[in-house]
Amino acid sequence: MELTVRAPAKINLHLGVGAPREDGYHPLVTVYQAVGLYDDVTARQASDWALGVSVPDWMDAAAVPTSGDNIVDRVADLLAAHHGIERTGEVHIAKAIPVAGGMAGGSADAAAALVALDRLWAVRTPDDDLLALAAQLGSDVPFALLGGTALGTGRGELVEPVDDRGTWWWVVVPADVGLSTPEVYRHFDRMFPDAPSEPVPADALLQAIAEGDAWALADALHNDLEAAAIDLRPELGALIEAGEEAGALRGLVSGSGPTCVFLCGSADHARSLAGDLASTGHPVVLAANGPVAGAHLVSYA
Ligand SMILES: C[C@](O)(CO)[C@H](O)COP(=O)(O)OP(=O)(O)OC[C@H]1O[C@@H](n2ccc(N)nc2=O)[C@H](O)[C@@H]1O
Ligand SMILES: Nc1ncnc2c1ncn2[C@@H]1O[C@H](COP(=O)(O)OP(=O)(O)OP(=O)(O)O)[C@@H](O)[C@H]1O
Numbered sequence: 001m002e003l004t005v006r007a008p009a010k011i012n013l014h015l016g017v018g019a020p021r022e023d024g025y026h027p028l029v030t031v032y033q034a035v036g037l038y039d040d041v042t043a044r045q046a047s048d049w050a051l052g053v054s055v056p057d058w059m060d061a062a063a064v065p066t067s068g069d070n071i072v073d074r075v076a077d078l079l080a081a082h083h084g085i086e087r088t089g090e091v092h093i094a095k096a097i098p099v100a101g102g103m104a105g106g107s108a109d110a111a112a113a114l115v116a117l118d119r120l121w122a123v124r125t126p127d128d129d130l131l132a133l134a135a136q137l138g139s140d141v142p143f144a145l146l147g148g149t150a151l152g153t154g155r156g157e158l159v160e161p162v163d164d165r166g167t168w169w170w171v172v173v174p175a176d177v178g179l180s181t182p183e184v185y186r187h188f189d190r191m192f193p194d195a196p197s198e199p200v201p202a203d204a205l206l207q208a209i210a211e212g213d214a215w216a217l218a219d220a221l222h223n224d225l226e227a228a229a230i231d232l233r234p235e236l237g238a239l240i241e242a243g244e245e246a247g248a249l250r251g252l253v254s255g256s257g258p259t260c261v262f263l264c265g266s267a268d269h270a271r272s273l274a275g276d277l278a279s280t281g282h283p284v285v286l287a288a289n290g291p292v293a294g295a296h297l298v299s300y301a
Contacts, residue, residue, distance in 0.1 A: 002044040005116040007108035007144050007295040008034040009097040009288070011170065012255050013209070013217070016199030017188060017224040025139070025155040026185060029199040031162065031206065032140075034147040035170055035290035039097050039105060040298070041072065041112035043120045046090040049076060055095045058284045063099040063178060071106045071137065075113040078133055083123045091116070100178020102229070102255035104140040111144035111295040119297070147294025149209060151202065164291055165212035168263065169270040171248065172286040173239060173277060175258035179229060184256040187228040200224065218249035218263050229257030236260055239282075246276045 010032045018027040051070055055061045064070070076087040091113065097105030111134060118125045125133070134141035139156035149164035188195070200222065208216035230237045230253065239260050240251035247269070248262035262277075264270040270287045278285040 001120065002042065002301050003116055003119055003297060004040050004042040004299045005112040005295055006038045006040050006298045007112035008147060008292050009037040009103035009105060009108060010140065010143060010255070011035055011103070011261050011290065012223060013149070013221055014202040014205040015223045015225055015255065016202065017195065018199040019195040019197050020189060021155075026188075027197065027199055028139075028152060028154070028156045029202050030152040030156055031149065031202050031209070032143045032152050032159070033149045033164070033168070033290040034143070034292045034294060035172075035288040036292045037097050037103070037172065037286060037288045039108045039112060040094040041109055041116050042092045042094070043113070043116040044090050045120065046088055049087050050090045052092045053095060054092070059095060059099065064093075064095060071110045072113040074137060075110050076117060078136060079114060079117050079121075079123070079125070082125070082129070082133060083121070085121065085123070089117065089120055098174035098178070098259050100180065101174050101259040102179065102181075102253065102257045103172075103259055104144060104255065107138050107140035107144045108295070110134065110137045110141045114145065115295045115297065119300075143294070145294050147292060149291045151206070162206055163210040166209055166214065166217065168214070168217065168290050169265070169267055170288050170290065171243070171262040171264060171270050171274045171277065172254075172288055173243070173260045173262070173282050174284050174286070175233070175236075177258075179232060179256060179258045181256045184225055184228050184232065187232055188225055191228055191231065214249055214263065214265050221250050221252050221263065223253055223255070225256050226253040229253045233258050242280065243273065243277060246273055246280075248273055
């Protein structure tokens with residue numbers, strides 16, 4: 001048996017971050033959107049456990065761990081322990097989501113691997129258990145299972161779908177070198193020692209997407225980690241300015257960065273902005289629409 005599960009990248013349309021909790025995590029009010037950039041996880045039966053990774057030409061293969069500390073190794077350990085079985089399988093991750101880019105690529109792989117190994121091992125884990133295991137693996141992982149557009153609270157692991165009437169078009173510009181998520185949160189704490197304990201609410205954003213109004217969405221996009229990411233990588237500020245000057249409705253750092261995303265008014269607009277940014281010295285420029293589905297089976301043989 002061989003099966004492939006596909007899982008999407010995310011953008012945080014709204015990322016409100018509060019002062020750190022006692023456990024060190026930051027309380028969040030976030031609106032996630034799954035966008036059409038995907039990693040594929042393929043799993044086949046084997047007597048042992050083996051994991052391989054492939055990346056597109058533009059990605060640094062060395063940035064993805066393969067010797068036992070990939071998040072997919074942790075998924076296999078956790079799901080096997082949950083069912084009291086040994087982990088087995090030959091698993092391959094085909095990456096397309098920028099690594100350490102603020103688009104939850106590792107979380108997408110974790111969600112895809114949960115779905116793939118659950119099928120491969122025929123253990124029929126109930127959805128609620130899958131969501132609880134996902135939350136143990138990382139704050140962004142439950143959303144990668146759910147997909148669509150969703151409100152995230154707690155440390156981001158509590159997710160519920162929200163009304164989204166738009167089909168939104170994004171241009172995505174990854175950086176050569178990723179940023180560490182914990183480092184960006186630490187930098188946020190240094191820059192904003194008086195951050196309120198309650199994160200900024202997402203009301204304006206939720207209204208904009210419920211109405212499907214692109215200009216209202218452009219106005220309402222909000223990321224509390226953006227200033228910290230730009231302070232660590234000042235070139236991101238210039239990139240956002242360049243994208244907006246080239247006609248994006250709005251540019252924004254994605255999550256903890258350093259990937260920047262640009263909201264466009266249509267698919268044509270996204271194609272033309274992507275061309276403009278590519279011709280001004282950005283070697284990798286991608287386009288993606290959202291919302292799209294969470295982790296889902298795409299082939300089974
Ligand atoms: C920046 C976001 O991508 C926005 O969705 C997420 O908050 C990050 O989610 P993630 O990468 O799945 O994060 P986790 O694997 O749960 O945590 C990694 C580290 O990020 C920091 N972290 C994460 C989530 C959160 N609400 N507060 C935090 O301070 C902590 O230092 C934590 O040790
Ligand atoms: N399957 C994987 N894909 C990518 N990185 C992985 C994977 N497994 C482990 N990692 C490690 O996790 C780190 C963070 O990777 P990831 O691509 O998930 O970052 P991110 O997209 O910024 O995360 P987020 O947006 O959820 O904060 C990488 O630098 C890498 O060392």
